[in-house]
Amino acid sequence: MKNPMKLFNVDKSKDIFCFLPVCNESEEELMHSLSIFSTSNIAPSLRKRILLFIVLDGQSDNQPQTATYTILQNRLFNKEKRETYPAFGCTIEKGYIEDIPFYFCVKGDNLLKGKRYSMLLYAEISKYISKYREKLGFLKDRDTFNLEA
Numbered sequence: 001m002k003n004p005m006k007l008f009n010v011d012k013s014k015d016i017f018c019f020l021p022v023c024n025e026s027e028e029e030l031m032h033s034l035s036i037f038s039t040s041n042i043a044p045s046l047r048k049r050i051l052l053f054i055v056l057d058g059q060s061d062n063q064p065q066t067a068t069y070t071i072l073q074n075r076l077f078n079k080e081k082r083e084t085y086p087a088f089g090c091t092i093e094k095g096y097i098e099d100i101p102f103y104f105c106v107k108g109d110n111l112l113k114g115k116r117y118s119m120l121l122y123a124e125i126s127k128y129i130s131k132y133r134e135k136l137g138f139l140k141d142r143d144t145f146n147l148e149a
Helices: 027-035 067-077 115-135
Strands: 016-022 050-056 084-087 090-097 100-107
Touching (some): 016 027
């Protein structure tokens, strides 16, 4: 696995993690979901704190692209060159919806299918990022409770 921290933004100001699971949604459903993250829907003070994780299920390794995968690739990346990271059993690509960074995670065949398991994957990635931030000293003076205490 390439260094996942090269992929993930560990900026301490990014403290709102959003999760968008997708599988067999239509283009209209996908565009509606993504439009929630437009500048007209989220205040600037919140926008700069968001990290978005889009987790795609149902795209098998070494198979033709599903319609959902194709729609997301076309809408999110506009044919720009991007780096792909294998991590957490996924292929992960980073991009931006306007000024909000997102991580497009395509689940591999070795991961269990279903949105419940996508949510567990998202929790695993979030925990990894939080632990890395803690090592960097980002969370020393936080005023929230410790989930593992």
